[in-house]
Amino acid sequence: MTDHAASFPFGSLDDYNALPRIEGVALSPDGDRAVLTVATLRRDGTGYERALWEVPADGSGSARRLTRSAAGESGAVFTARGDVLFVSARPDAEAPDEDEAAQLWLLPAAGGEARAITRLAGGAGTIAACAEGVDRVVLAADLLRSALSLEDDARLRGLRRAKKVRAILHDSYPVRFWDHDLGPEQTHLFAVDPGAAGDTIEVPVADGDEEAGVGDRSPAPYPSTLPRPRDLTPHPGRSFGSGAALSPDGESLVATVSVFEGVNRRHRLVSIEVATGESTMLFDEVGVDIERPRISHDGRSLAFVRAVKSTPAAPTQQELWVSALDGSDARRIGSDWDRWPAEICFAADDASLIVVADSDGRAPLFRVPLDGGTVEQITADDFAYAHACVDVATGEVVALRSNAVTPPHPVRVHQDGSVTPLASPVPAPSHPANLVEVEAAADDGARVRGWLLLPDGASPETPAPLLLWIHGGPLSSWNAWSWRWNPNLATARGYAVLLPDPALSTGYGLAFIARGWNAWGAAPYTDLLAITDAAVARADVDAGRTAAMGGSFGGYMANWIAGHTDRFRAIVTHASLWALDQFAGTTDSAGYWKSIFTPEAMVENSPHRFVDDIRTPLLVIHGDRDYRVPVGEGLRLWSELAERFTEEDGSIVHRYLYFPDENHWILKPQHAAVWYETVFAFLDEHVRGCEPRRPEELG
Template sequence: MAATPFDSLDDFIALPRVEAAALSPDGTTVVLTVATLNNDATGYERALWSVPADGGGAARRLTRSAKGEAGATFTASGDVLFVSARPDAEGDRDDQPAQLWLLPAAGGEARPITRLAGGVDAIAATAEASHRVVISASLLQGAASIEADAQLRGRRKEKKVSAILHESYPVRFWDHDLGPSEPHLLSIDVADLDDTISAAVHAADQESEGLPGTATAEAKPYPASLPRPQDLTPRPGRSANIAGASLTPDARTLIASLHQHEQRGGRQALVAIDTESGSHATLFDDAGVDYESPVVSHDGLRLAYLRSEKATPAGPTDTEVWVAALDGAEPQRLALSWDRWATSMQWDADNNALLVTADDTGRGPVFRVPLDGSAPTKLTDDEFTYTHVSVDLTSGGFVALRSSWVVPPHPVRVSPSGEVTVLATPAATSAAPGEITEVEATADDGTRVHGWLLLPDGASAQAPAPLLLWIHGGPLASWNAWSWRWAPLLAVARGYAVLLPDPALSTGYGLDFIARGWNAWGSAPYTDLLAITDEVESREEIDHTRTAAMGGSFGGYMANWVAGHTDRFSAIVTHASLWALDQFAGTTDLSVYWQQIFTEDAMRENSPHRFVGDIRTPLLVIHGDKDYRVPIGEGLRLWSELAEHHADNEGRMAHRFLYFPDENHWILKPQHAVIWYETVFAFLSQHVLGDETPRPELLG
C-alpha cells in the first residue's frame, strides 16, 4: 500500500465517494449515497448508508444491490425513496430500467413503487406533510398512456428500431440523444401502495398474461398493486425539462420551472400545477428571462426562486434571488447589493430567511439571506464549499456535504450559530500529500486574481518543484471544491506543484470580474493566468524552468489559446477543448447559447485555431467521442491542423492524441481514468522532467 491513496492510481480509483446526502424529517438521520469500486474495478456501485445526524454513532449500510441506488430522499413519514434498476421480482426480468423504490422506516425490504416501461429518470419533488411524490419519467411521443408506452416500446425493441424523428431543436444533450421519448412529470401517492397478500396474488395473475413491454403483449393495465402515476404534463414536448420543482407541504400544488420553446432555444417559466386536476397556471414567464430553482416555504405560503435575464455579447447578467406569494403575487427581490450567484436555496426553519450557497473567493459558503431586505450573512466561514443543504426543522440548523481541494465530500451538521460538527461516514478521508496555500496576483488592470497552490512534500529553494498550471472549465466556475475527475493531489504526490487559479470569467468574485472576460475569452482570462503564474514562479520552492499548462472544456480552450500565444511552457494538455469557435457554436448540444454570448467578430478573433502555426509547445490532445457538449469534431480538427502545420515528411510530430470512443465530456470509467492519468503523467515526464516513460501498457 502506498503512503497515501494518491501515490497509486489503483488506490485512488478505489476510494469510496460520498455523492449525496438527505436529512430525515425528524432531523435524526442522514442518508448518504456512497459510490464504491466494483469487484473487477471497471465501474462504481452505489448504495445508501445511514448515519446519525448528531455527530455520534457509526455509518450503517441500508441497501445492497448489483445495480445500485441513487437519488435518495424521504417521505413525510420517514420512509426512504430512491431510484434503482435493481430487479423487481414481479417485473420484466430482461434488462429492467430504473424505477422508484421505497425503503420503509419501520424496517423490512425495499419494494418498487413504479413499473414504467421506460423507467424513472429522477425524483423531482417530495412533500413535507404528504405521501405524494413527483417523479420525472420519459414516455414515447406517440403513446397516449403508460400502457400504450409499454406496448410501443416492445414493438420498437422487437423490430430493433432506434430511429428518431425530430421536429424541433435540440436533438441531443451532454452525452445522450434526445427522443423519441419526452420527459414527463408524474405524480404518485405512495399511500396508495397496496402491500398485501391479495395484492401480490393479483399482480402475479397479471404477469402471467404476458410481460408488459414485450412484442407479444397487448396494451395491458398498469399493475393494480402499485399506485397509478398521474401525468401532470401530458403532451409536453421538451417543456418538462425542468430547472427545479417544489411541492407545497400538502402536495396539492407543484411549482415547476418548465421549458418554453423559442426557435432553437428557450426560456424557463415558473408554473403552478394542481396535482389533483393537473391544471396549469403560469406564475412568471417573460421573454429573455429564466425563472428557475423554485422552493416552497415550510408553511406553504411563499415561494423563492432565481431570476436571470439572458446574457448577450454586451455582458453577463446577474442571478437574482426573489420571493413571492405562492400564487406569484407581491414578488420581491432580495439581497440587491449582494454580488454573488446563488447555486442552491432552502428556506430557513422559521421561514424568515433563505439558506443560500454561492461561490465566494475560492470557497462555497452557506449564506443566510433575510426576507426583510437586510444584507446576507455567512453561516459558514471556513475553507470549504457546501452542497446538499438540508434544513433541520426541529433545531433550526442544517446538514450538508462539504469539501475542499484537500478533503473530499463528507457530511457535517451546522448549528444555527454556525458551529460545525463532522458526522460519521463510511468513506473516511485520507491524508492528503503536500500542503495547500492561498495565492494571488495583480492583473494588468489592477484586479486581484485569486488561486490555490498545492505544494508537494519537500518543495524548497534547494529542491524546487515543477509547476502545473491547471485551468478550470466552465468558464463560469471556480476552483473551490473537490472533484473526483480533476484530482490535482495525484500530481502533487508525484512531485509537482499545482496552481489552481480563478481568472476572469470565474464565479465568486462579482459580476464585474466575470465581465472582464466576456465576449473576449482570449484577453483578460489569458493575461490573468500569466500574471498569477508569474507570481507563483517567483517563489523559491517553484522551478520556473519546468512548467506545463493543462485544462479541460473551457480550460482546454484556454490551453489551446496559451499554446498559440506563448512558448513559456514545456508541455500542454488540452482535454475536451474548444478549437474552432465558429464550428463549435453550430455543433454543440445547445448552439443558441454560444451564439448569443459572442459577437461574430469576437468569435472569430478569440478562436484558437487561427494560431495553430504559432504553436511551439508539445500538445497532448484528449477527447471522448460521446462528448456532445464539445463535440469530437473539435478534437479531430485540432489534431488534423496540428499535423498539417507541424508533422514532418514522415508524419511524425511531438504532439499526441488520446481518444476514447465510448466516453463523454469527462472520462468516467475507472480504468479509463487510470489510462488518462498514466498518459498525462508520461507526457509530462517526457517534456517537463526530461524522463522517458513508457506508454501505458493497456494502450497496446
C-alpha cells in the same frame, strides 16, 4: 513517483479509483438521521456501485448500511413519515424477469425490505420534488412521445425493441444534450403516493397469445398493487428545465418549464394542481430565465432565481426573488449581494433563505433575509458546501462539504456557523499536498487569486515543477473537491499544482466576470500568466519546469496559451474548443453560445487562427460522445497539428488520446486511469526529461 508518495492513495491510480465516494445526503423529517449515497468501485474495476448509509445527524454514533444490491441505489429522499425513497434498477421479485429498468423504491422507516412502488416500462428517472407534510413525491420519468398511457408506452417500447429500431425523428431543437441523444422519449412529471402501495399475494397470470403479431399484443395493465403515477404533464414536449418544488400538503407543484425559440430557449415557472393537473403560469418574461423554485415550510412563500439573458455586451446578475405561492407580491431580495446562488432553500422559520454560492475560492452558506435585510455569511472556513438540508426543528443545516484536498463529507452547521462532522462510512484519505492561497495583480489592477497545492518536500533546495490547471465552465471556480479533475494525483507525483480563478470565474462579483466577457482570449489569458508569475516567484516552485492543462473552457485556454506563448514545456488540452465558428453550430447549446459572443469576437478569440505559432508539445484528448464540445473540435485540432508539424519520417511531437465511448468527462474507472497515466507520462517526458512511455492498456 517517490516512495513517500506511494504511501498516499493518490500515489496509485488503482488505489485512487478504489476510494469510496460520498455523493449525496438527505435529512429525515425529524432531523435525527441523515442518509448518505456512497459509491464504491465494482470488483471488476469498470464502474461504481452505490448504496445508502444512515448516520446520526448530531455527530454521534456510527454509520449503518441500509441497502445492498448489484444495481445500486441513488437519489435518496425522505417521505413525511420517515420512509426512504430511492431510484434503483435492482431486481423486483414481482416484475417480469426481463425488466431491468430503474424504478422508484421505498425502504420503510419501521423496518423490513425495500419494495418497488413503480413499474414504468421506460423506468423512473429522478425524484423531482417531495412534500414535507404528506407522503407524496413527484417523479420525473420518460414516455415515448406518442404514448397515450403507461400501458401504451410499454407497447410502443416493445415494438421498437422487437424491430430493433433506434431511429429518432426530430421536429425541434436540440437533438442532443451533454452525452446522450434526446428522444424519442419526453420527460413527464408524475405524482406518486408511496403510502398507497398495497401488500397482497398476487396470482400469476399467463401471458397472452405468443403468436400474436409484433406490436399487436396488448401489454399487461399497470399493477393494481402499486400506486398508479398520475401524469401532471401529459403533453410536455422538451419543456422541463432546472427545478421543481412540491407544497408541504402535496397539492401544488411549481416547476420550471422551457420555452423553445429556434435554437434558443428561456425558462418560466408554472404551478400545477396535483389533483386536477390544471396548470397556471406564474412567471414568464421574454428574454429572462426564471427557474429553481423552492416552497417555504409553511407553504405560503415561493423563492426562485431570475436572470435576464446575457448578451455579448455584458453578463447579467443571478437574482434571488420571493413571492406568495400564487406568484403575487413578487420582490427581489439580496439586491446588494454580488454573488450567484448555486443552491437555495428556506430557513426553518421561513424568514430567510439558506443559500450556497461561490465566494472568493470557497462556497459558503449564506443567510438571505426575506425582508430585504443584509445578507449574512454563515460559514467561514476554506470549504465548499453542497446538498444543504435544513433541520426544521433546530434551524441548523446538514450538508456535504469539501475542498481541493478534502473529499465530500457530511457535517452539521450550527446557527453560529460552527461545524460538527458527522459519522461517515468513508474515512478521509491522507493527501500529499499543502494547500496555500496565492494572489496576483492583473494588468488592469484586478485581484486574481487561486489555490496552490504544494507537494510534500517542496523547498528552495528541491523546488517542485509547476502544473497550471485551468478550470472549465468558464463560469466556475476552483473551490471544491473533484473526482474527475483531481490535483492530488499530480502532487503525489511531485508537481505543484496551481488552481487559479481568472476573469470569468464566479465568486468575485459580476464585474470580475465581465472582465473576460466576449473576450476569452484577453483578460482570462493575461490573468493566468500573472498568477503563474506569482506562483513561480516562490522559492519552492521551479520556474524553469512548467506545464499547463485544462478541460472544456480550460481546454480552450490551453489551446489559446499554446498559440500565444512558449513559456510552458507541455500543454494538455481536453475536450477543448478549437475553431469557434465550427463549434457554434455543432454544440448541443448553440443558442447560448451565439448569444454571448459577437461574430467579430468569435473570430478574434478563436484559437485555431494561431496554430502556426504553436511551439509547445500538445496532448489532445477527446471523447466521441461529447456533445457539448463535439469531437470535431479535437479532430480538427489534430489534423491541423499533423498538417504543420509532422516530420519527414511521419512522426509528430504532439499526441492525440481518443475515447470512442466516453463523453465530455472520462467516467469509466479504467479509462480514467488510462487518462491520468497518459497525461503524467506526457508531462514527465517534456517537463522532467523522462523517457516516453504509454500505458500497456493502449497496446
